[in-house]
Amino acid sequence: MKRKWKMSEESYFGIGIFRPKTEENVGSLWRTAFVFxxxxxxxxxxxxxxxxxxxxxxxxxxxxxxxxxxxxxxETVPYSCKIIGVELxxxxxxxxxxxxxxxxxxxxxxxxxxxxxxxxNKCNEMVQLPGESSLNVAAAGSIVIxxxxxxxx
Numbered sequence: 001m002k003r004k005w006k007m008s009e010e011s012y013f014g015i016g017i018f019r020p021k022t023e024e025n026v027g028s029l030w031r032t033a034f035v036f037x038x039x040x041x042x043x044x045x046x047x048x049x050x051x052x053x054x055x056x057x058x059x060x061x062x063x064x065x066x067x068x069x070x071x072x073x074x075e076t077v078p079y080s081c082k083i084i085g086v087e088l089x090x091x092x093x094x095x096x097x098x099x100x101x102x103x104x105x106x107x108x109x110x111x112x113x114x115x116x117x118x119x120x121n122k123c124n125e126m127v128q129l130p131g132e133s134s135l136n137v138a139a140a141g142s143i144v145i146x147x148x149x150x151x152x153x
Contacts, residue, residue: 015141016041018109020043
């Protein structure tokens, strides 16, 4: 499958989930991330096992990084890359007004607990999707990715 989306040479992004609730959510987000041009995905405080439903074999096309702790994740954020938290938070910028940085790591929380206060404080910026309730984490991540490619391509 050939990717249709291409960012500038100075642009890249990764996306991941803190304490994902299900492996299916990770797999769905991984597929979307691959199709729309992410360079990597990640999970924090979780283990992901490859699923047989991965018909595109995305595991062989973009890497999945697994971090045991928040600290381990923070130590590996690429240079000049902003951490963007995706959260229902009154201090977050609504996605329709959000300007995506050229280099970003998008961080989502699980549906039932979201991001911890510690992780929110480590984010350079926060973005919020419309609505009063949280979405499925794979759906939320897909919306963020789609917004990014529409605004930066």
